Amino acid sequence: MKLIIKLLIGIVAGIVIGLVATQLPSAVMETVVTFQMIFGQFLGFIIPFVILFFITSGVASMGADSGKTLGLSAGIAYISSVLAGVLSFVIALIVLPLFITESQPNVGEESGFSPLFELEIDPALGSLPLSSWPLFSGSALREPNLQH
Numbered sequence: 001m002k003l004i005i006k007l008l009i010g011i012v013a014g015i016v017i018g019l020v021a022t023q024l025p026s027a028v029m030e031t032v033v034t035f036q037m038i039f040g041q042f043l044g045f046i047i048p049f050v051i052l053f054f055i056t057s058g059v060a061s062m063g064a065d066s067g068k069t070l071g072l073s074a075g076i077a078y079i080s081s082v083l084a085g086v087l088s089f090v091i092a093l094i095v096l097p098l099f100i101t102e103s104q105p106n107v108g109e110e111s112g113f114s115p116l117f118e119l120e121i122d123p124a125l126g127s128l129p130l131s132s133w134p135l136f137s138g139s140a141l142r143e144p145n146l147q148h
Contacts (some may be wrong), residue, residue: 026113029113030113030115030116032113033113033114033115034115034116034117037118037119038119041119041121042118042121044121044123045121045122045123048123061115
């Protein structure tokens with residue numbers, strides 16, 4: 001089956017499940033919200049490790065003469081991230097005021113379901129210290145050149 005058809009089926013299934021879920025008892029919805037909260041916390045914990053693995057293995061598999069390519073890739077990634085942030089900020093300044101007025105009530109977190117219990121899993125790599133950048137940039141993976 002083609003990917004676009006699978007995506008459309010998933011979207012329609014999500015809409016139908018969302019409509020049916022409003023008719024479920026609150027105990028079932030609290031269980032679902034609890035699972036969603038635990039799963040989200042786990043993803044927030046494990047995803048940085050997965051990203052770090054892919055970056056480290058990619059840098060390690062590059063050749064010894066790949067410094068320019070690595071620098072160019074890092075520069076493009078940094079510039080595109082900054083441009084994406086600036087563009088989303090500008091779009092939010094222009095578009096959101098068209099849809100949000102002061103006459104609309106604010107919908108808070110307290111209007112939804114609450115989990116049965118809360119579990120706080122702090123991200124293991126919430127912020128990498130700057131001193132570890134040489135390891136992740138690949139300079140620590142290469143053999144040092146001691147010739148003068």
